[in-house]
Amino acid sequence: MYEVLVADSISNEGLAPLLEASNVNLTRKKVTEVEDLLHTYDALLVRSATTVTEDLLDKMKNLKIVARAGVGVDNIDIEASTKRGVVVINAPNGNTISTAEHTFAMMASLVRHIPQGNISVKSREWNRSAFVGTELNRKHLGIVGFGRIGSELAKRAKAFNMTVHVYDPFLTTSRAEKLGVDLLSLDDLLAVADIITVHTPLTKDTKGLLNRETLAKTKKGVYLLNCARGGIIDEEALAHYLEIGHVQGAAIDVFEVEPPTDNPLLNFDQVITTPHLGASTKEAQLNVAEDVAYDVLRFLEGNPVSSSINLPTLSKDVFEKIQPFTSLTKQLGAVLSQCMKEPVQDISVTYAGTVADLETTYITRSLLSGFLTHRIDRSVNEVNASMIAKERGITFGEKISDNTQGYANIIEVVVKGESRTFSITGTYIKDYGPRVINIDSFDIDFYPEGHLLYIRHTDQPGVIGNVGKALGDLDINIATMQVGRKQKGGEAIMMLTFDRLIEDATIESLKQASEIVTIQRIEL
Numbered sequence: 272m273y274e275v276l277v278a279d280s281i282s283n284e285g286l287a288p289l290l291e292a293s294n295v296n297l298t299r300k301k302v303t304e305v306e307d308l309l310h311t312y313d314a315l316l317v318r319s320a321t322t323v324t325e326d327l328l329d330k331m332k333n334l335k336i337v338a339r340a341g342v343g344v345d346n347i348d349i350e351a352s353t354k355r356g357v358v359v360i361n362a363p364n365g366n367t368i369s370t371a372e373h374t375f376a377m378m379a380s381l382v383r384h385i386p387q388g389n390i391s392v393k394s395r396e397w398n399r400s401a402f403v404g405t406e407l408n409r410k411h412l413g414i415v416g417f418g419r420i421g422s423e424l425a426k427r428a429k430a431f432n433m434t435v436h437v438y439d440p441f442l443t444t445s446r447a448e449k450l451g452v453d454l455l456s457l458d459d460l461l462a463v464a465d466i467i468t469v470h471t472p473l474t475k476d477t478k479g480l481l482n483r484e485t486l487a488k489t490k491k492g493v494y495l496l497n498c499a500r501g502g503i504i505d506e507e508a509l510a511h512y513l514e515i516g517h518v519q520g521a522a523i524d525v526f527e528v529e530p531p532t533d534n535p536l537l538n539f540d541q542v543i544t545t546p547h548l549g550a551s552t553k554e555a556q557l558n559v560a561e562d563v564a565y566d567v568l569r570f571l572e573g574n575p576v577s578s579s580i581n582l583p584t585l586s587k588d589v590f591e592k593i594q595p596f597t598s599l600t601k602q603l604g605a606v607l608s609q610c611m612k613e614p615v616q617d618i619s620v621t622y623a624g625t626v627a628d629l630e631t632t633y634i635t636r637s638l639l640s641g642f643l644t645h646r647i648d649r650s651v652n653e654v655n656a657s658m659i660a661k662e663r664g665i666t667f668g669e670k671i672s673d674n675t676q677g678y679a680n681i682i683e684v685v686v687k688g689e690s691r692t693f694s695i696t697g698t699y700i701k702d703y704g705p706r707v708i709n710i711d712s713f714d715i716d717f718y719p720e721g722h723l724l725y726i727r728h729t730d731q732p733g734v735i736g737n738v739g740k741a742l743g744d745l746d747i748n749i750a751t752m753q754v755g756r757k758q759k760g761g762e763a764i765m766m767l768t769f770d771r772l773i774e775d776a777t778i779e780s781l782k783q784a785s786e787i788v789t790i791q792r793i794e795l
C-alpha cells in the first residue's frame with residue numbers, strides 16, 4: 272500500500288485517480304498535523320502553501336516523490352530533493368490558460384481603473400472624471416519570459432491590436448517570428464513598452480530582474496504587472512517609482528511574502544491586487560490535480576512520469592524500451608563497483624546497436640546508480656546518481672559506436688581508478704535477457720544476477736577441479752560456472768554463481784591455493 276499525503280488544497284475531483292486506486296492510502300492533512308507520521312509517506316502533493324524544505328525532506332525518510340499541483344516549484348528545495356533521490360514533478364500545462372486570462376483581465380482592469388471605479392460606486396460616489404483610462408489598442412506590451420503563459424497572453428494582446436515585444440534569453444528568433452512577436456533585449460523592451468508584464472519562473476537570475484536600476488530604463492507612465500512570482504519585480508523599487516509618479520500603476524497577483532501584510536505596494540490606490548488567483552479557476556485546478564494524481568500513481572507503480580523537474584521525462588513507450596537496458600547497466604555498474612575495489616576517477620560508457628538510438632542519458636544514470644549503490648551508505652537512484660558522482664569528483668561520459676561485435680546491442684563500460692582501469696561489456700538478448708560477455712578483457716558469458724564469485728587464476732590443469740572440490744567439501748553447491756582466458760597458460764577467470772551468499776571464511780580458504788590470483792564476491 273502506498274501512503275500519499277496531500278498537504279495543500281487540491282481539487283478532490285482531480286485526485287480521483289489516487290482516491291480510486293486500491294493500492295493507495297490517501298491522507299489530506301497539513302504537514303504540521305501529521306508530524307509523527309511524516310516518515311511513513313511515499314508521496315507528497317502540494318500547491319504553494321507548503322514549503323518543501325531540506326528539514327521536511329529529512330523527516331520524510333520514505334518519500335519518493337513530491338508533486339506540485341501547478342507550475343512554479345520555487346517552494347520546493349529541488350537540490351535537496353535530488354540529493355535524496357526524491358523525484359520532483361509538476362503540472363506545467365494545466366493552468367496556463369487560466370493564468371494568461373487572469374493576467375489579461377488584470378491588464379484591462381489596470382488601465383481602465385475597474386477595481387477603483389467599483390469601490391467608488393459602492394461608496395455611493397459618482398466620480399467619472401477620476402477614472403479616465405487608457406486604451407490597449409495600439410499600445411506596446413512588453414512580455415518578460417515568453418513561455419507557456421507569456422505566449423498565450425501574447426495571442427490575447429494581439430487580438431486587442433497591441434504590439435507585442437518580448438524578452439526571453441532562451442527564445443530563438445525563428446520562434447519569435449513564428450509567433451509574430453518582436454524579440455528584444457531587456458533594455459530595448461524596457462524602453463519601448465507602455466505596459467510590462469513578467470512571466471518567468473522565480474530563480475536566482477530572475478529575482479529582482481526589474482529593480483531600481485532596470486525600472487529607471489522604462490518609459491515615464493509605464494504600467495507594470497506581476498502575475499508570476501513575488502520578487503521578480505522588486506517590491507521596494509516598484510514602490511519607489513510609484514511614489515515619484517514614474518510608474519503609473521501596477522497589477523500584482525503575487526507577493527514576496529504571501530499573504531502580504533506590511534507590503535508597501537498595498538498603500539497605493541494605483542496598485543490593484545488579487546490574492547494569487549492566476550490559477551484559481553475550476554478548470555485549472557481540476558487539470559493540475561488530475562495531471563499530478565496520474566503522474567504520482569504512475570510513478571509509484573514503477574512507470575515513467577510525464578513531467579519531472581529532476582529526471583529526464585520519458586514516454587511510456589520509450590520507458591518500456593529502455594527498461595531492459597537500465598536493469599542491465601545497473602547490474603554492470605554493480606559488478607564493476609565490487610570488482611574495482613579502489614577510488615575511481617572516471618566512468619565511460621559506449622553504446623552500440625539498437626540501444627544507441629534510445630535515451631542513453633537515462634541508461635547512464637542507471638549505470639551510475641548501480642555503481643554508487645555499492646559504495647555509499649545512502650539511497651542512490653536515477654534522480655541523484657549523476658549529482659552524487661559529481662560530488663565525489665567522478666567524471667562520466669557516454670559515446671556511441673558502430674561496433675556491435677555481432678550482437679544486436681552492446682554496452683561497454685570502462686572505469687578508470689587510481690591504479691588501473693577495469694572494463695565490462697554487456698548485451699540484452701531478446702527472450703534470453705541480460706548477459707555479460709566480457710569482463711576486464713576476458714570473453715565470458717554469464718547472467719548478472721544473484722550471488723557470484725569472480726576468481727582470477729593462472730590457466731593450468733586442475734584449478735577448476737580444485738575450486739569445485741573445495742566448495743563441495745564445504746557443502747556449497749555451484750549453480751553455474753563460466754570460464755574465460757586470453758591465452759593458454761596465462762591468466763584466466765572463473766565466474767561462479769550460487770544460490771546463497773558465500774561467507775568471508777570460504778573466500779579466505781579458497782585464496783590459500785597458489786594458482787588463485789584474486790577472488791571477488793559480487794552481490795547483485
Ligand SMILES: NC(=O)C1=CN([C@@H]2O[C@H](COP(=O)(O)OP(=O)(O)OC[C@H]3O[C@@H](n4cnc5c(N)ncnc54)[C@H](O)[C@@H]3O)[C@@H](O)[C@H]2O)C=CC1
Nearest residue numbers: 342343416417418419420439441470471472498499549550
Ligand atoms: N499567478 C499564478 O497563479 C501562477 C503563476 N505562475 C508562474 O508563472 C511562471 C511562468 O509559467 P509558464 O509560462 O508556465 O512557464 P514556462 O517555463 O513555460 O515559461 C517561463 C519562461 O521564462 C523564460 N525565462 C527563464 N529565465 C528568464 C530570464 N532570466 N529572463 C527572461 N525570461 C526567462 C523561459 O525561457 C521560459 O520561456 C511560473 O514559473 C510560475 O512561477 C504559473 C502559474 C500560475
Ligand SMILES: O=C(O)CCC(=O)C(=O)O
Nearest residue numbers: 318319341342343550551
Ligand atoms: O496553486 C496555485 O493556485 C498557484 C499556481 C501557481 O502559482 C503555479 O502554478 O505556479
